[in-house]
Amino acid sequence: xxxxxxxxxxxxxxxxxxxxxxxxxxxxxxxxxxxxxxxxxxxxxxxxxxxxxxxxxxxxxxxxxxxxxxxxxxxxxxxxxxxxxxxxxxxxxxxxxxxxxxxxxxxxxxxxxxxxxxxxxxxxxxxxxxxxxxxxxxxxxxxxxxxxxxxxxxxxxxxxxxxxxxxxxxxxxxxxxxxxxxxxxxxxxxxxxxxxxxxxxxxxxxxxxxxxxxxxxxxxxxxxxxxxxxxxxxxxxxxxxxxxxxxxxxxxxxxxxxxxxxxxxxxxxxxxxxxxxxxxxxxxxxxxxxxxxxxxxxxxxxxxxxxxxxxxxxxxxxxxxxxxxxxxxxxxxxxxxxxxxxxxxxxxxxxxxxxxxxxxxxxxxxxxxxxxxxxxxxxxxxxxxx
Amino acid sequence: xxxxxxxxxxxxxxxxxxxxxxxxxxxxxxxxxxxxxxxxxxxxxxxxxxxxxxxxxxxxxxxxxxxxxxxxxxxxxxxxxxxxxxxxxxxxxxxxxxxxxxxxxxxxxxxxxxxxxxxxxxxxxxxxxxxxxxxxxxxxxxxxxxxxxxxxxxxxxxxxxxxxxxxxxxxxxxxxxxxxxxxxxxxxxxxxxxxxxxxxxxxxxxxxxxxxxxxxxxxxxxxxxxxxxxxxxxxxxxxxxxxxxxxxxxxxxxxxxxxx
Ligand SMILES: Cc1cc2nc3c(=O)[nH]c(=O)nc-3n(C[C@H](O)[C@H](O)[C@H](O)COP(=O)(O)OP(=O)(O)OC[C@H]3O[C@@H](n4cnc5c(N)ncnc54)[C@H](O)[C@@H]3O)c2cc1C
Ligand SMILES: Cc1cc2nc3c(=O)[nH]c(=O)nc-3n(C[C@H](O)[C@H](O)[C@H](O)COP(=O)(O)OP(=O)(O)OC[C@H]3O[C@@H](n4cnc5c(N)ncnc54)[C@H](O)[C@@H]3O)c2cc1C
Numbered sequence: 230x231x232x233x234x235x236x237x238x239x240x241x242x243x244x245x246x247x248x249x250x251x252x253x254x255x256x257x258x259x260x261x262x263x264x265x266x267x268x269x270x271x272x273x274x275x276x277x278x279x280x281x282x283x284x285x286x287x288x289x290x291x292x293x294x295x296x297x298x299x300x301x302x303x304x305x306x307x308x309x310x311x312x313x314x315x316x317x318x319x320x321x322x323x324x325x326x327x328x329x330x331x332x333x334x335x336x337x338x339x340x341x342x343x344x345x346x347x348x349x350x351x352x353x354x355x356x357x358x359x360x361x362x363x364x365x366x367x368x369x370x371x372x373x374x375x376x377x378x379x380x381x382x383x384x385x386x387x388x389x390x391x392x393x394x395x396x397x398x399x400x401x402x403x404x405x406x407x408x409x410x411x412x413x414x415x416x417x418x419x420x421x422x423x424x425x426x427x428x429x430x431x432x433x434x435x436x437x438x439x440x441x442x443x444x445x446x447x448x449x450x451x452x453x454x455x456x457x458x459x460x461x462x463x464x465x466x467x468x469x470x471x472x473x474x475x476x477x478x479x480x481x482x483x484x485x486x487x488x489x490x491x492x493x494x495x496x497x498x499x500x501x502x503x504x505x506x507x508x509x510x511x512x513x514x515x516x517x518x519x520x521x522x523x524x525x526x527x528x529x530x531x532x533x534x535x536x537x538x539x540x541x542x543x544x545x546x547x548x549x550x551x552x553x554x555x556x557x558x559x560x561x562x563x564x565x566x567x568x569x570x571x572x573x574x575x576x577x578x579x580x581x582x583x584x585x586x587x588x589x590x591x592x593x594x595x596x597x598x599x600x601x602x603x604x605x606x607x608x609x610x611x612x613x614x615x
Numbered sequence: 616x617x618x619x620x621x622x623x624x625x626x627x628x629x630x631x632x633x634x635x636x637x638x639x640x641x642x643x644x645x646x647x648x649x650x651x652x653x654x655x656x657x658x659x660x661x662x663x664x665x666x667x668x669x670x671x672x673x674x675x676x677x678x679x680x681x682x683x684x685x686x687x688x689x690x691x692x693x694x695x696x697x698x699x700x701x702x703x704x705x706x707x708x709x710x711x712x713x714x715x716x717x718x719x720x721x722x723x724x725x726x727x728x729x730x731x732x733x734x735x736x737x738x739x740x741x742x743x744x745x746x747x748x749x750x751x752x753x754x755x756x757x758x759x760x761x762x763x764x765x766x767x768x769x770x771x772x773x774x775x776x777x778x779x780x781x782x783x784x785x786x787x788x789x790x791x792x793x794x795x796x797x798x799x800x801x802x803x804x805x806x807x808x809x810x811x812x813x814x815x816x817x818x819x820x821x822x823x824x825x826x827x828x829x830x831x832x833x834x835x836x837x838x839x840x841x842x843x844x845x846x847x848x849x850x851x852x853x854x855x856x857x858x859x860x861x862x863x864x865x866x867x868x869x870x871x872x873x874x875x
Contacts, residue, residue: 230629301806
């Protein structure tokens with residue numbers, strides 16, 4: 230049974246419904262997701278789409294949004310849900326992050342009433358899947374350099390450009406695409422089947438194999454003004470979505486770290502090396518003590534971050550610190566776990582290596598580790614690094 | 616239509632159990648609890664009846680503070696109201712004591728249908744449901760694999776030894792104790808969990824139910840003498856040979872021990 234880590238008795242700080250939400254998702258992941266993930270990762274690198282109705286029924290899409298069929302959880306509750314999903318796989322958490330934080334959130338925050346009515350209930354119900362197209366082949370960290378362009382044509386718009394590394398791109402019923410316009414960066418909703426719009430999957434991924442990553446091609450895509458998010462103006466639009474998603478990641482990766490930790494503690498107690506359990510060796514205990522401590526510190530950071538978010542006191546630099554730190558320690562935990570598992574650690578009967586390679590993506594997307602370092606550096610020095 | 620569902624909270628099936636100092640119960644600190652698996656099927660059955668028509672689903676659990684978690688889960692899954700019977704006086708009740716408490720709750724609620732598990736994952740007594748039905752004076756069926764509305768009650772298919780089924784008709788009000796696996800139990804949804812915050816949960820004591828002095832260790836006819844892990848046996852002997860040889864040898868051994 231996966232029980233997670235709660236050394237600092239953080240459960241005592243949680244509301245009943247937050248614990249209940251976490252435990253429900255934990256059970257769901259154990260019973261519905263764990264039995265299928267290995268096959269999806271091993272065989273063809275796909276997301277278990279058959280689970281989408283179940284995820285929606287649980288109310289996991291846009292769980293911290295209010296109204297339009299969303300659950301209206303606290304941000305800590307939402308974070309715990311992300312943690313449990315990523316305990317399963319970073320691809321599962323990515324699916325929910327993209328749907329909730331990167332797609333439903335901007336429609337909720339920047340959309341017209343008609344757009345909210347049209348998209349949000351269907352997305353909460355998992356009937357409509359979204360993707361978020363910001364990154365381009367030539368512009369990742371420096372997204373504001375994007376080349377995708379939208380020009381006015383009569384009452385509408387014409388879009389041209391390419392987006393790359395887009396989670397759920399080919400699965401999406403609606404793509405949120407960010408483009409340069411004469412007035413600055415704007416966000417557009419592109420429904421599946423719109424002429425000139427095409428999505429192709431990126432193959433050969435070592436990481437996040439349980440998630441679909443695509444390239445989006447836009448060639449003279451004609452959209453009406455109703456397809457534009459009216460309240461999203463400038464890079465603030467996409468960046469505020471990223472703050473939401475990064476918040477979820479800061480929690481999510483704790484789940485991945487705890488999955489590895491749980492597995493390796495059990496393994497090291499059973500595995501006999503040179504006359505005793507691996508767990509009885511001082512070197513092992515030092516490693517486990519470090520993992521345990523780092524997981525606990527990450528939890529404290531995420532928990533405080535969540536409460537600040539609920540109180541409306543969150544600053545995006547705080548999210549940067551948590552995303553940067555927590556992904557980093559999760560990756561360390563996964564690497565050390567993989568190591569302690571020995572040769573068993575390289576096969577997919579054990580989770581550590583799957584989490585480890587997944588976390589390489591998580592380290593890169595939603596602001597690379599370095600980019601968050603620079604954000605914190607600028608916050609400290611008030612100087613933008615050169 | 617009102618349905619009363621009895622839920623027992625039991626140690627999680629994967630929890631490591633240690634016996635307490637007195638040797639009559641398990642150490643409860645630090646272990647995780649869950650709803651008795653049989654009772655989850657009973658709850659699901661009740662929620663399906665509610666989904667199909669009109670019904671109020673009331674859940675009841677007897678136990679310390681921790682059982683509110685089980686009740687909240689049930690509310691999150693869709694039950695309408697919860698009753699938490701909490702009283703140190705009830706500790707140490709035998710199965711009849713528990714049945715008396717549940718029957719007293721049923722008397723106050725007068726449900727058309729009581730749904731519960733056939734047995735508990737921890738106690739395994741399978742005794743509470745028939746006792747409760749007797750105390751309520753209503754017909755009951757245990758090990759029910761399927762219950763369908765029929766006339767003024769329910770037609771129940773009971774599982775018998777060897778896979779045979781028995782069909783019994785119960786007139787309402789009645790009590791049905793379900794076998795596991797008769798349905799696919801839903802998960803609580805986040806929306807349901809949020810909605811559950813506003814659903815009522817009443818707390819009752821033995822006194823509130825008019826059972827002061829009747830239940831608990833004092834009123835128990837059966838008492839747990841001790842709980843212990845099976846002792847590793849010694850001197851086991853495996854008899855080999857043809858069936859006839861084995862039987863002859865075995866009977867010889869039994870005679871030798873003066874047991875026959
Ligand atoms: C599986 C997967 C899914 C993804 N899903 C999405 C999605 O759904 N939507 C979306 O829009 N994008 C998505 N991305 C893209 C992701 O956000 C980008 O990959 C990320 O922003 C980094 O951009 P890049 O790959 O162009 O790397 P680069 O920006 O080229 O960075 C390469 C390296 O240079 C470093 N670096 C960059 N700038 C600086 C600097 N100024 N100073 C010092 N070092 C620097 C980086 O830290 C990194 O180590 C996804 C990526 C992956 C791998
Ligand atoms: C000294 C002593 C100490 C004990 N301490 C404890 C203790 O601390 N905690 C504890 O849980 N038990 C304790 N018990 C056991 C308990 O009081 C009853 O014996 C037991 O709950 C009934 O037996 P069973 O669960 O095996 O019943 P079963 O007949 O197997 O149960 C069948 C069904 O009855 C219903 N039911 C049973 N119990 C409850 C309940 N509590 N609330 C709602 N519905 C219920 C459920 O629907 C269940 O599926 C103790 C007993 C003794 C003698």
